[in-house]
Amino acid sequence: MGLWVIAEAAGEGFRPSTFELLSQARAMGEEATAVLVGDDAANKAQLDGLAAKILSVSGDNLSPYAADPWVDALSQLIGEAKPDLVLFGEGQRTRDLLPRIAARLGVQAITAGMGLKKEGGYVVHRPAQGGKAYMDLALEGGQALVAFRPNSFATDAPPVAATAYEEKSVAAAADRAPVVERTVDAAKKIDITEAAVVICGGRGMKGEENLVLLEELADLLGGAWGVTRALVDASWKGADHSIQVGKSGKTVSPGLYFACGISGATHHIMGMDTSKVVVAINTDPNAIMFEYADYGITGDALQVLPEIINEVKALKS
Amino acid sequence: MKVAVLAKEVPDLEAQVKVAGGGTSLDIEKRRVLNFFDEIAVEAALKLKESAGAETYAVSAGAGVDALRRALAMGIPGAFHIEDPALADAGPLTVARALAAFVQKEGFDLVLAGKQATDDEAGLVGPMVAELLGVPCVVGIVSLEASDGSVRVSRHTDTGVEVVDLPLPAVVTAEKGLYEPRVPAVTGVMKAMKAKIEKSSLADLGVEAEPGPKVLGYQPPAKRSAIKMIPGEPAEAASQLVQLLRDEAKAL
Ligand SMILES: Cc1cc2nc3c(=O)[nH]c(=O)nc-3n(C[C@H](O)[C@H](O)[C@H](O)COP(=O)(O)OP(=O)(O)OC[C@H]3O[C@@H](n4cnc5c(N)ncnc54)[C@H](O)[C@@H]3O)c2cc1C
Ligand SMILES: Nc1ncnc2c1ncn2[C@@H]1O[C@H](COP(=O)(O)O)[C@@H](O)[C@H]1O
Secondary structure, three states, X not given: OOXXXXXXXXXOEEOHHHHHHHHHHHHOOOOEEEEEEHHHHOOHHHHXXXXXXXXXXXXXXXXXXXXXXXXXXXXXXXXXXXXXXXEEEOOHHHHHHHHHHHHXXXXXXXXXXXXXXXXXXEEEEEEEHHHOEEEEEEEOOOOEEEEEOXXXXXXXXXXXXXXXXXXXXXXXXXXXXOEEEEEEOOOOOOOOOOOOEEEEEOHHHOOHHHHHHHHHHHHHOOXXXXXXXXXXXXXXXXXXXXXXXXXXXXXXOOOEEEEEOOOOOHHHHOOOOOOOEEEEEEOOXXXXXXXXXXXXXXXXXXXXXXXXXXXXXXXHO | OEEEEEOOEEEOOOOOEEEEHHHOEEEEOOOEEEOHHHHHXXXXXXXXXXXXXXXXXXXXXXXXXXXXXXXXXXXXXXEEEEOOHHHHHEOHHHHHHHHHHHHHHHOOOEEEEEOOOOOOOOOOHHHHHHHHHOOOEEEEEEEEEEEOOEEEEEEEOOOEEEXXXXXXXXXXXXXXXXXXXXXXXXXXXXXHHHOOOEEEOHHHXXXXXXXXXXXXXXXXXXXXOOOEEOOOOHHHHHHHHHHHHHHOOOOO
């Protein structure tokens, strides 16, 4: 019965997807339960009014996050309470957890969701054939776990009148795959898949020393910067695979996407085509990228970007 | 060490896809290949074969002959095909059950899958197989080193890199960056054409097919409205653009 949202903490708050999923549940008139496991419950007060119920789950092995105990704990909870639908935000953790919980419980699993509505039963909208088409999937009876891509839903549904709180403790299995080393990359700020603005550059940026232009504009707009595979393969400094946009990299769906010096190869387009507003800057007026953009400037990205940065600075001051 | 590769056959990334039958089906150009991430998994298996004498094989469920021939051509000695008409409409859990039952029967210390398939982009089957086998799993690895009874793997997280000591048996899924897959030699391709691919059915594996979620309809990607080209010198164009993004597109 009911709908659960697996909330996911990030820093002092929650990931944007947590707010999106809870808002979508409210918009659909669902009395949703937000589930917070281990340390993720620390800032639960921030979700007050956003869910009908907040369920905090504690137990051995759950903090910090590790896949085995989390799979075990969530499988127990979902297996007992039997919510019809459990929503996850797509990301590293969800990729660990969702398939394994679904396999353990023998329930339906869908990832890469981009839309959700209720038409009798629930209907999930997602890409088909790598984004060359889209499809609507019906969840007919039985339980389902569904993961949604960031930026799939608005966050503005009205709050609920009151939030109930519940705490549960579970006995969770130990982790069998211990992390022996963790390196934190201080330069990583906003996850590119979650960013509301993405400034992406390609070979037309001419050299690694110019990538700071992408970073500067991204910082100004509170977004993230990314690159094409061409730059990752060429090992430009800073152009690592975790910020590659495209088929063999990340799929992004921001409100605003800048393609700077990018030709518009299909493999790249498949990773960004669901962006809402797309700007392309290219010296070649016939660049394919212009076919996938809303606004275009024919020109040298190295000359245009500094001017855009100036304009945005002026706008902000 | 025995290493199994889960090899999925998918449409080529360049294959044309059209919505057909008034939104009831997809018309997909018939150019079938081994999934991009599974090629990386094959390469990882070959590295373990060459460096640690691992015994390797590949297994594919559903349409899979072209994928298996590619794995054979790259150098995997054994290929197995789970073929069953019921797989056509089956969900990922059925596929995972069939693959798990197969590798259980055939034996494995390490199962290598792809991070995701380029057609369904689901990323479900690898970790599902791990769960069904009751072994641990690391998703999206970018390095792999074998030692006695375990492997050391690493993966990118949201904040950096994690190194994990994974006791065997286990399942890992390959992310881009793990290895650059080799291009098969002509002799390898010739050998693969002649190699025998053993078949089994879902009944052989004791798996019953369950349908996946029902498809209500397909749509082509939404068309963008015509592009607005902004003329002028860089400073002028930039000023126009920022104004349009703010006032017209409401994107700033
Ligand atoms: C299996 C596979 C998977 C792939 N996956 C991905 C992926 O995930 N992501 C990805 O991006 N690619 C991917 N690719 C590669 C993709 O096919 C293209 O090769 C790549 O996207 C091209 O990158 P680019 O646009 O930076 O470079 P190019 O194609 O070289 O384009 C550079 C562009 O910059 C323009 N330009 C030049 N100078 C300037 C200037 N001063 N100012 C403005 N514009 C300028 C040029 O007119 C040109 O249009 C994949 C390929 C394969 C085969
Ligand atoms: N039918 C299949 N046959 C063999 N391996 C598969 C199959 N489906 C999925 N896999 C494996 O699971 C990975 C993830 O696939 P998917 O869950 O479809 O994104 C693939 O990269 C393969 O390694």
